[in-house]
Amino acid sequence: MAQKATKTLAASNARRLNQTLYATLFIHGLFWLLRAFVFRSSFTRRSLILYLVLSAPQLFINFQFERIARPVYHPDGSIKRAGEDLEAKGLTEYMWDVMYWTYGCILLASVLGDWAWVWWAVVPLYSVYLAYTTYTGMRGGFTDAAGVPQPGAASKRQQKMEKRGGQKVQYR
Structure with a gap:
């Protein structure tokens, strides 16, 4: 069994990429079917532009995964x-x-209408929130809510050594 890890990774990647491809085809196909036959009157040029712009990141990511992770034989x-x-x-x-998240937004937009695309805004808003909390944590020097600096927790060994007078260096 030479290169077992490589074979396992190749099989796992192929299986996951196939599942992703089928899910993408199903979800986008369901969107088009529902919009073409069930909600025909609400499918406007604006709806098409929203669909193309907001589903583009998912399609791009799918293409990137295919390009970098599909096994080559x-x-x-x-x-x-x-x-x-x-x-x-x-x-x-x-x-x-x-x-x-884009899959979910496409499904919601296909059933509930164009206003459901608002849920797609959660992704960038969450990214901005994470960036802000990281920035404020670094700017504040890792202080608590009251602005008091929090010292790093010392291990029991460090506490014992400090109690004895610190680490002693021995010269020869």
């Missing part, structure tokens, strides 16, 4: 490249959140 069937890990923390995790 040699003609003999061996793995040439397994792709990037779709379970990575950080930006990849945030991109999944944006994708799922």
Whole structure:
């Protein structure tokens, strides 16, 4: 079993990308079907522009995931490249959140109408909130709500050493 981790990653990526592709096709198809047949009178040029602009980030993220994470195989069937890990923390995790939130907004907009696109504004507002709280925490030097600086919690070993008079350096 040579390269078991590579094979596992390639299989996991292919499965997750296929599920994402099917979910994207289903959700966007449902939007178009409901707007074309059920809510035909409320589908205007404004609705189309809102759909294109607000679903573009999800489609772009889907395209990026396909480009960086889809496994590439040699003609003999061996793995040439397994792709990037779709379970990575950080930006990849945030991109999944944006994708799922956009899915929800598309479903709400397909059933409830154009005003449901307002829910898409939660993503940038939350990002601004996180940036602001990070900035104020760094600017304040990690103080508490009253503005009192919080010292780092010392371990028991550090507390014992300080009680004895600090760490003694021995010279030879």
